[in-house]
Amino acid sequence: xxxxxxxxxxxxxxxxxxxxxxxxxxxxxxxxxxxxxxxxxxxxxxxxxxxxxxxxxxxxxxxxxxxxxxxxxxxxxxxxxxxxxxxxxxxxxxxxxxxxxxxxxxxxxxxxxxxxxxxxxxxxxxxxxxxxxxxxxxxxxxxxxxxxxxxxxxxxxxxxxxxxxxxxxxxxxxxxxxxxxxxxxxxxxxxxxxxxxxxxxxxxxxxxxxxxxxxxxxxxxxxxxxxxxxxxxxxxxxxxxxxxxxxxxxxxxxxxxxxxxxxxxxxxxxxxxxxxxxxxxxxxxxxxxxxxxxxxxxxxxxxxxxxxxxxxxxxxxxxxxxxxxxxxxxxxxxxxxxxxxxxxxxxxxxxxxxxxxxxxxxxxxxxxxxxxxxxxxxxxxxxxxxxxxxxxxxxxxxxxxxxxxxxxxxxxxxxxxxxxxxxxxxxxxxxxxxxxxxxxxxxxxxxxxxxxxxxxxxxxxxxxxxxxxxxxxxxxxxxxxxxxxxxxxxxxxxxxxxxxxxxxxxxxxxxxxxxxxxxxxxxxxxxxxxxxxxxxxxxxxxxxxxxxxxxxxxxxxxxxxxxxxxxxxxxxxxxxxxxxxxxx
RNA sequence: GGCCCUAUAGUUCAACGGAUAGAACGGAAGUUUCCUAAACUUUAAAUCCAGGUUCGAUUCCUGGUAGGGCCA
Numbered sequence: 343x344x345x346x347x348x349x350x351x352x353x354x355x356x357x358x359x360x361x362x363x364x365x366x367x368x369x370x371x372x373x374x375x376x377x378x379x380x381x382x383x384x385x386x387x388x389x390x391x392x393x394x395x396x397x398x399x400x401x402x403x404x405x406x407x408x409x410x411x412x413x414x415x416x417x418x419x420x421x422x423x424x425x426x427x428x429x430x431x432x433x434x435x436x437x438x439x440x441x442x443x444x445x446x447x448x449x450x451x452x453x454x455x456x457x458x459x460x461x462x463x464x465x466x467x468x469x470x471x472x473x474x475x476x477x478x479x480x481x482x483x484x485x486x487x488x489x490x491x492x493x494x495x496x497x498x499x500x501x502x503x504x505x506x507x508x509x510x511x512x513x514x515x516x517x518x519x520x521x522x523x524x525x526x527x528x529x530x531x532x533x534x535x536x537x538x539x540x541x542x543x544x545x546x547x548x549x550x551x552x553x554x555x556x557x558x559x560x561x562x563x564x565x566x567x568x569x570x571x572x573x574x575x576x577x578x579x580x581x582x583x584x585x586x587x588x589x590x591x592x593x594x595x596x597x598x599x600x601x602x603x604x605x606x607x608x609x610x611x612x613x614x615x616x617x618x619x620x621x622x623x624x625x626x627x628x629x630x631x632x633x634x635x636x637x638x639x640x641x642x643x644x645x646x647x648x649x650x651x652x653x654x655x656x657x658x659x660x661x662x663x664x665x666x667x668x669x670x671x672x673x674x675x676x677x678x679x680x681x682x683x684x685x686x687x688x689x690x691x692x693x694x695x696x697x698x699x700x701x702x703x704x705x706x707x708x709x710x711x712x713x714x715x716x717x718x719x720x721x722x723x724x725x726x727x728x729x730x731x732x733x734x735x736x737x738x739x740x741x742x743x744x745x746x747x748x749x750x751x752x753x754x755x756x757x758x759x760x761x762x763x764x765x766x767x768x769x770x771x772x773x774x775x776x777x778x779x780x781x782x783x784x785x786x787x788x789x790x791x792x793x794x795x796x797x798x799x800x801x802x803x804x805x806x807x808x809x810x811x812x813x814x815x816x817x818x819x820x821x822x823x824x825x826x827x828x829x830x831x832x833x834x835x836x837x838x839x840x841x842x843x844x845x846x847x848x849x850x851x852x853x854x855x856x857x858x859x860x861x862x863x864x865x866x867x868x869x870x871x872x873x874x875x876x877x878x879x880x881x882x883x884x885x886x887x888x889x890x891x892x893x894x895x896x897x898x899x900x901x902x903x904x905x906x907x908x909x910x911x912x913x914x915x916x917x918x919x920x921x922x923x924x925x926x
Numbered sequence: 927g928g929c930c931c932u933a934u935a936g937u938u939c940a941a942c943g944g945a946u947a948g949a950a951c952g953g954a955a956g957u958u959u960c961c962u963a964a965a966c967u968u969u970a971a972a973u974c975c976a977g978g979u980u981c982g983a984u985u986c987c988u989g990g991u992a993g994g995g996c997c998a
Contacts, residue, residue, distance in 0.1 A: 383944055
């Protein structure tokens with residue numbers, strides 16, 4: 343519809359004013375207080391044409407009315423040209439299958455999640471996972487998408503939890519404690535920190551400076567020793583490392599399943615950091631990087647407006663970026679993607695600038711295909727989540743809490759009471775997941791968002807529940823229709839009311855919304871759209887009978903419209919990684 | 927100290943440079959003999975400040991202020 347209008351309006355400008363409308367031509371929806379469906383604004387051309395806005399709009403309007411069969415009337419208000427589309431055309435457009443994309447255009451690798459194996463997943467990870475997953479789903483309409491995860495499974499922080507377990511673990515395992523693996527390991531990480539702090543305080547009271555104490559604390563020295571042993575391939579350390587990491591992976595898997603997240607390929611930092619090191623050393627020998635007197639390797643980015651950046655520590659151990667270099671190369675060689683997307687928080691904006699530059703300097707022309715999909719932090723009302731202060735919102739706890747709340751509401755309202763135990767539980771889980779996913783995804787990714795644990799996530803208003811409810815309502819109507827042996831079929835020529843018109847226009851919008859979401863990497867566009875569609879339908883439902891409409895032709899139309907809306911809601915939900923349910 | 931990001935009702939979010947800035951929650955007032963009230967209707971309430979560009983600025987530019995982040 344949009345394209346068609348654009349073409350014809352461009353033609354109108356050419357024929358009437360011998361002028362290319364160009365990029366200035368923007369079609370928007372007519373505001374509700376005016377008559378019309380689509381609006382263009384002729385102000386941009388007033389200077390060139392040297393006529394009044396009203397005159398220009400009038401001319402274009404006349405041209406369209408005379409030359410385009412689908413325009414039924416137009417109105418000019420100031421510089422705005424409001425066009426009305428023939429109902430028949432709207433019906434055709436709204437009910438045809440949306441052609442989102444014909445062929446897979448590009449190969450895209452998208453990395454998201456990227457957890458550390460020393461801590462359980464929290465709300466920040468949830469945002470990352472949901473964004474990555476939804477964007478993959480959206481892009482899959484246009485491209486061949488490969489979802490990858492990079493697990494940060496090595497380094498000093500991992501050794502800390504290993505060391506603590508070794509010292510104080512008493513042979514605890516997820517099996518014998520019934521504690522989820524990632525939680526158990528996380529507990530030991532916290533324990534390390536606690537004991538480490540005690541040692542620091544002890545040393546300070548013995549006259550050490552804070553800095554000295556932090557370096558000299560025996561626990562820290564032991565952890566560092568463990569890391570060295572790990573890097574040398576010490577068998578005992580490696581066995582412990584493998585065991586504990588496996589606990590964590592099992593734990594993560596449970597959470598991923600709850601969120602409906604899967605990956606096509608998992609990379610481990612322990613398998614890529616050596617490769618990264620090789621490239622850093624290669625760059626050093628080629629004079630791309632330089633070495634400081636202590637032996638550390640750096641890259642000078644002052645020419646590019648940045649600082650010098652450390653690539654390899656003095657003791658030869660690698661830093662974050664070292665392994666990112668290795669992983670990028672590995673990934674490129676494996677998939678030869680046209681584009682590599684990294685879904686990583688905006689705290690790492692600088693890091694990715696550096697990564698791109700470093701890869702460029704190493705001569706990888708594909709470095710420019712890297713796109714850092716940067717998203718804002720999830721904050722609490724009192725500020726950042728801090729694990730030390732215990733304010734981190736744990737992913738599993740949050741999901742459990744939401745399920746509990748959904749259950750209470752369902753029991754109280756008597757919903758789902760006919761369902762058997764399993765269907766009921768499944769329904770609750772899906773409702774809770776939808777509420778969480780929608781809550782996170784409706785916010786523009788680049789913005790920081792606030793999460794209030796007390797108020798938690800709403801089940802009323804602009805929420806995932808509302809969307810699911812609308813869908814279930816329509817399913818209920820359609821089920822009743824089929825019970826009454828009413829066949830949903832195309833109606834004959836029909837007059838439609840304003841609400842129906844609004845709904846048709848929204849349906850026509852769907853493919854454009856998906857395209858916009860894809861080009862902006864922004865699932866919030868889909869979320870806003872589906873909310874708008876659901877709200878519009880609920881209002882419609884309230885004011886007009888659908889199944890109970892007596893005129894069979896109108897009833898037919900209303901049923902087929904409802905069916906189409908349900909289908910579109912479901913599509914949107916699926917793009918957000920949300921599963922719909924037929925009853926609630 | 928250098929660089930980056932953000933700023934919209936009491937709160938959480940919308941609004942390709944376009945018409946009277948939309949919603950939700952919360953507040954106030956209503957709607958169940960009728961297709962699911964997790965819904966619907968009515969109502970009060972906002973663009974951080976000062977300049978600039980433009981026919982037109984919440985949106986773009988400059989300078990403040992406040993918050994967040996990154997690099998030392």
